[in-house]
Amino acid sequence: MSAAFDAGNGKITVPDILRRKTNLASSSNQNSDPGRDRGESGRKIVCLTAYDYPTARLVDEAGVDIVLVGDSLGMVVLGYENTLPLTMEEMLHHTRAVRRGVRKALLVADMPYGSFHGDKNEAVRNAVRFVKEAGAEAVKIEGGERRMELIAQMVEAEIPVMGHIGLTPQSMHAFGGFRVQGKTVEAADQLLRDARAVEAAGAFSVVLESIPRELAARITSELRIPTIGIGAGPECDGQVLVLHDMIGLSLGHTPKFSRRYANVGEAISHAVTAYAEDVREGRFPADAESYHLSGEVRERLLAVRRS
Numbered sequence: 001m002s003a004a005f006d007a008g009n010g011k012i013t014v015p016d017i018l019r020r021k022t023n024l025a026s027s028s029n030q031n032s033d034p035g036r037d038r039g040e041s042g043r044k045i046v047c048l049t050a051y052d053y054p055t056a057r058l059v060d061e062a063g064v065d066i067v068l069v070g071d072s073l074g075m076v077v078l079g080y081e082n083t084l085p086l087t088m089e090e091m092l093h094h095t096r097a098v099r100r101g102v103r104k105a106l107l108v109a110d111m112p113y114g115s116f117h118g119d120k121n122e123a124v125r126n127a128v129r130f131v132k133e134a135g136a137e138a139v140k141i142e143g144g145e146r147r148m149e150l151i152a153q154m155v156e157a158e159i160p161v162m163g164h165i166g167l168t169p170q171s172m173h174a175f176g177g178f179r180v181q182g183k184t185v186e187a188a189d190q191l192l193r194d195a196r197a198v199e200a201a202g203a204f205s206v207v208l209e210s211i212p213r214e215l216a217a218r219i220t221s222e223l224r225i226p227t228i229g230i231g232a233g234p235e236c237d238g239q240v241l242v243l244h245d246m247i248g249l250s251l252g253h254t255p256k257f258s259r260r261y262a263n264v265g266e267a268i269s270h271a272v273t274a275y276a277e278d279v280r281e282g283r284f285p286a287d288a289e290s291y292h293l294s295g296e297v298r299e300r301l302l303a304v305r306r307s
């Protein structure tokens, strides 16, 4: 396992993320140690997904705070239509690969659909597997009020939990699709209750996905734990995006909130087309890309062929 936990080496931990809470100075944050330096408070939290060793290394070395092995893995890497078919074994396999690439960022693993929806003890056992077998430092769980007990049980088992409310993709059938959440007074009230419940249960942060900016700002100002937005406006304490969306490598629809910073998909297509043309036209490999025999061995080889 590649994470090194000595203080002072830049490794980002759960308490570091808690100290990033924007309104920490004005709140009575029970999770913070009053003796600790609060210089980091208010610095936005940068979170990105990664799913394998090279993306994990690149994202970590670029200096993000949190690397999330999101269950978006199922769609952007494994080609499933949605996140629901993804299994524990698939998530563990990819989390292990990401673990090998991440040295500094906090590594969070998403609990896949079905891994925490039945028996709570089994859910905790599944969360423990992410820590024990894959090196995750925290798990993410979709759902608000109804996950309160489960989050508390996981925290009791020493597993830091990141909550996730709003448009939770694992609830796509219940929601009737991927829709912005919290747009009516009742729905906004429910999301406020969800956010408070996740915090009260002991989560160290909460993802707010696809909810109106004003509601996310209200939740952010009320909670003592950091909010990490995705399609939830700029007032959140941090932001998360799906890596493949922001680098132009997801092949399906990308949501309005996802800004594209590169077009890696196009770069791969151009490279493969050029390679195929070079092979077909005999331009690849060139002599400089070939190995050579020494003059003596070449002579002998030719002599053997002649005789």
Ligand code: KIV
Pocket: 049, 068, 069, 070, 071, 072, 073, 110, 164, 207, 230, 240, 241, 242
């Ligand atoms: O699966 C995922 O990538 C996520 C983020 C979008 C928060 O849950």
